[in-house]
Amino acid sequence: MSIYALALMFFLVANPLGNAPTILTLIKDFDFERQKKIMIRETLISLFIALFFQFFGELFLNLLKINQYALSLTGGIVLFTIALKMIFHPPENLLNSKAKRDPFIVPIAIPLISGPGLMTMIMIQAREEANDLKITSAIILTWVGVAAVLIGAPYLQKLIGKRGLIALEQVMGLILGLISMQMIVKGADLFIKTLP
Amino acid sequence: MTLLYLTVVLFLIMDPIGNISSFLSLVADIPPQKQRSILLREMLIALAAMIAFYFLGEFILNVLETSMTTLRITSGIILFLVAIKILFPSVDSLRANLPVGEPFISPLAIPLIAGPSLLGTIMLFARLEPSHLSMLGAIVLSWSLAVLVLLFGARLQRLVGASGLMACERLMGLILVMLAIQRFLEGIQQFVKSCYA
Numbered sequence: 001m002s003i004y005a006l007a008l009m010f011f012l013v014a015n016p017l018g019n020a021p022t023i024l025t026l027i028k029d030f031d032f033e034r035q036k037k038i039m040i041r042e043t044l045i046s047l048f049i050a051l052f053f054q055f056f057g058e059l060f061l062n063l064l065k066i067n068q069y070a071l072s073l074t075g076g077i078v079l080f081t082i083a084l085k086m087i088f089h090p091p092e093n094l095l096n097s098k099a100k101r102d103p104f105i106v107p108i109a110i111p112l113i114s115g116p117g118l119m120t121m122i123m124i125q126a127r128e129e130a131n132d133l134k135i136t137s138a139i140i141l142t143w144v145g146v147a148a149v150l151i152g153a154p155y156l157q158k159l160i161g162k163r164g165l166i167a168l169e170q171v172m173g174l175i176l177g178l179i180s181m182q183m184i185v186k187g188a189d190l191f192i193k194t195l196p
Numbered sequence: 197m198t199l200l201y202l203t204v205v206l207f208l209i210m211d212p213i214g215n216i217s218s219f220l221s222l223v224a225d226i227p228p229q230k231q232r233s234i235l236l237r238e239m240l241i242a243l244a245a246m247i248a249f250y251f252l253g254e255f256i257l258n259v260l261e262t263s264m265t266t267l268r269i270t271s272g273i274i275l276f277l278v279a280i281k282i283l284f285p286s287v288d289s290l291r292a293n294l295p296v297g298e299p300f301i302s303p304l305a306i307p308l309i310a311g312p313s314l315l316g317t318i319m320l321f322a323r324l325e326p327s328h329l330s331m332l333g334a335i336v337l338s339w340s341l342a343v344l345v346l347l348f349g350a351r352l353q354r355l356v357g358a359s360g361l362m363a364c365e366r367l368m369g370l371i372l373v374m375l376a377i378q379r380f381l382e383g384i385q386q387f388v389k390s391c392y393a
Contacts, residue, residue, distance in 0.1 A: 001261065002259075005259050005260055005261065008259060008260065009260065087312055088277065088281075167306045167311070170311070171249070171312050171316070174270075174312050174316040174319075175256060175260075177270050178257070178260070178266055178270045179260060179262075181266045181269050181270040181273075182260075182262055182263065182266040185263070185269065185387055188387070189391060192391050
């Protein structure tokens with residue numbers, strides 16, 4: 001797969017458009033400069049987490065003797081559930097805390113940006129793709145996109161409104177649904193081929 | 197796929213009959229002359245979104261290298277869930293809590309007319325149907341039908357009543373469920389065949 005396809009996949013799973021409204025509510029009490037700083041900091045932290053999973057995920061999977069088809073099926077099912085949530089439910093408020101507290105790492109970096117779906121996705125791709133550099137550059141490319149969306153989110157929300165953002169998220173959910181189904185089909189295919 | 201098939205499917209998913217009542221309640225306070233121009237504007241925006249997604253869909257699906265099997269299975273599942281929502285409407289649907297005031301883009305153009313299921317189906321067809329001409333023709337045709345239905349929405353509602361409209365919508369939902377199952381099974385069939393190959 002090309003770097004762009006990988007980056008597009010990671011971008012869809014990270015779901016910055018869907019997460020933007022939640023993140024905006026979380027940091028709305030801070031002044032604008034501070035908001036930008038928080039966004040950048042959290043994006044960087046989640047980037048490190050993603051890279052960590054790229055390199056250590058495989059070690060772990062080998063240790064636990066997890067097969068390719070199991071990984072593919074798991075990732076597909078988890079992502080498909082996430083995609084359905086994106087399509088059929090408006091982003092629920094994970095956090096109704098109104099405390100004016102600096103959201104450090106939790107909940108923006110984890111689990112909003114680097115959630116379980118993204119970690120599985122990265123592990124799967126890291127295992128399939130022999131070239132580490134390719135995955136790493138795809139991840140970095142993704143994060144450039146994520147950062148751009150998050151920083152642009154306040155303007156975007158003003159332009160198309162909250163409903164517009166939700167509609168965009170639903171469409172992204174659809175594409176994510178396709179990607180996850182591809183993983184499920186592939187996992188099933190691999191599994192069937194192992195049968196005698 | 198024939199032009200007729202594509203047009204009918206797109207029309208069913210657009211669900212203009214179901215949208216009549218939400219449209220009428222949205223523009224209830226606006227004089228009829230202006231209602232018509234609002235409707236046309238919103239529908240044109242929806243058409244633009246549909247055509248944009250037609251080309252975008254082809255591009256994205258090519259980049260992601262999605263297979264026909266996946267496309268069929270996924271769109272079958274999504275369409276099924278959407279149709280179930282039409283059959284058994286819930287309180288938290290798109291049509292609940294509509295904002296008051298003149299609609300602009302949201303909610304009438306997107307997501308009521310050009311919702312995720314319609315845009316997704318268009319993307320799917322963009323991959324399945326090689327001919328640009330019949331696909332674009334089907335989009336424009338089904339769109340014009342939807343405009344007609346919405347233009348005469350008030351009269352239609354007076355004719356058959358709100359419950360009649362609802363019954364029509366349910367019937368269309370049922371047809372959509374069948375389409376969804378058919379598509380899902382075609383995907384499974386293709387998958388099984390590819391396993392034996």
